[in-house]
Amino acid sequence: MRALANFGRSENESTEDSINATAVTLALAGTTAATALNPYNLSATSPAVLAAINDFVNYGEATQELAEGRFVLDGPLFAMPGGDVRLAVGAEYHYENIESFTGSGPQNAITGMNAYTSRTVKSLFGEVLVPIFGSDNATPGFYSLELSGSIRYDDYNDVGSTTNPKIGVTWKPFEALTIRGNYGTSFHAPSLADLGNSVDSRVQVLPFSPFRAPDSSPFDALRPTLVIAGGNANLKPETADTWSLGFDLKPAAIEGLVASATYFNVKFKNAIAVPPVTSPVLFSNPAYSSFYILNPTLAQAQAAAGDLRIDGVPNLATLYAISSPYVLFFAQRANLGAVNVDGIDFNLAYSQADGLRFAERCLCGHLFAEPRNAGRSG
Known part of the structure; x- marks a missing residue:
């Protein structure tokens, strides 16, 4: 305990x-x-x-607090010919909050807003390890074989609950070779900063428009740009399905040689990122059309800005009275879509002791396949 x-x-x-x-x-x-x-x-x-x-200055201050408690029971349940069956169970409580002030304006006249939010997470988890074959009952082709399974339940007060399992197998057909594989799911809730309570949530006013559509007029470069930046209260949690299969080889005939490789596959959903507002692809890819407005009206700009602080001008009405913006970018964090990635981690090393000297040569690295099926999910 x-x-x-x-x-x-x-x-x-x-x-x-x-x-x-x-x-x-x-x-x-x-x-x-x-x-x-x-x-x-x-x-x-x-x-x-x-x-x-x-x-003119942009000012921000924030205070964050975090409290956690965890309780775990871990130990053997009973013996099998392959070894002891072990079980671990536990519970966890997580609390965090963030209080912030963001503002802007002349040095002696900064105006802004205060914000506060918090989160609690209650969790239960367990894991079991079952050795089918071990040193006491090893047979040809089964020097050892272990199965494992785990599950975790998390209950968030703001984004709901989730249950994520993981299973794994470790098999040694003979002492020098280990073959391993696992499958599991994962869940990552947006942070409190991602959800909008952070010092970078703002409307940024740029006096010029360096990022424009290909068919824009050269004179549009002299018009302002509006950028809505920061968190997004409508973010969905990120989830993933992952699996891997690999081996480790340590041949007894060549002492000091280690060879290993692991193939991994990750299917990532609702990935949180900032839209590519500085890239021409924003205007050429229809999937990004909801992340900008060309020639936005004052009403559209005010609706998008809401009660966010405005960096660069006292208010949007004052800006529009001088010059109407060319573009309004929605550069808040967003669920941009699904990314599927697979690849291979590999390692080849040889070490040799010679008196008081120790030498090692290692070849290791990653082979990644191209991300597939990437696109915005809305």
């Missing part, structure tokens, strides 16, 4: 110097030496104009 408990707390604060996009746009439209920005000769620009452009 064993028990474990831990508690952690972390605090972070960030201040990012930025530029005032509204001041930039006004200065670029200025018609006098006192109001205009000359991007080709800053010394010809009024110090007051430059000061207004530079007086």
Whole structure:
């Protein structure tokens, strides 16, 4: 019997110097030496104009707490000819929270919003190991054979419950060769930061539009870009089905030689990532069409922004009064789709002791197949 408990707390604060996009746009439209920005000769620009452009910061602070408790019973159940059947069972409780403030504006006039969220997870798990063959009943072709199975149940207060099993087999037809395989499922809930409570949740205003569709006008580069960044309250958990098969060879006739290889196959669903808003593929692939709006109206921009902080301008209405944006990007974390990956891990090593010297030569690496069936799942 064993028990474990831990508690952690972390605090972070960030201040990012930025530029005032509204001041930039006004200065670029200025018609006098006192109001205009000359991007080709800053010394010809009024110090007051430059000061207004530079007086802007993005500010964030967050406090996170984590508490966990775990209880495990582990030991032999009964003996079999191949060895002891062992069982481990346990329970776990997990609690975490995050409290944050994000804001932006001139150094002495930062405005923003506070947010708080928490999560609890209650878990039960168990694993059994059954040795069919072992040192006491080994036969030709079955030097040893072990079967294992495990299961874990997690109950999240915010994303629901999940049950994930895993089975495995380890077979040694003779002492020098081990053949192993396993299959299991996994579940990963979005973090509290992924769900939107983090210092990077914001509307970023760029004074220019460097990322445009191929058929855009060259003059669109001078229009602002809006980027909705940060977490996403509608994220789904990531899940995966995995299996692998491999071997380890340690021939007694060649002491120090080790050869191993493992084939793995992972089918990953609802992968969480940021849409490729800086890549031309965003405009050419119809699957990404929901992640941007060309020539967004003020109403569309305000609906997308919600109550997020706006970096670069006091508010969107002020921006639109000066210049309407070319594009609105939805760069929040999203479930971008399914990724199927398989490959081979391999290792070949030889070591030899010679007096007080020890030499080893090793060849190891990974052979990956191309991801297949990748695409956005919506």
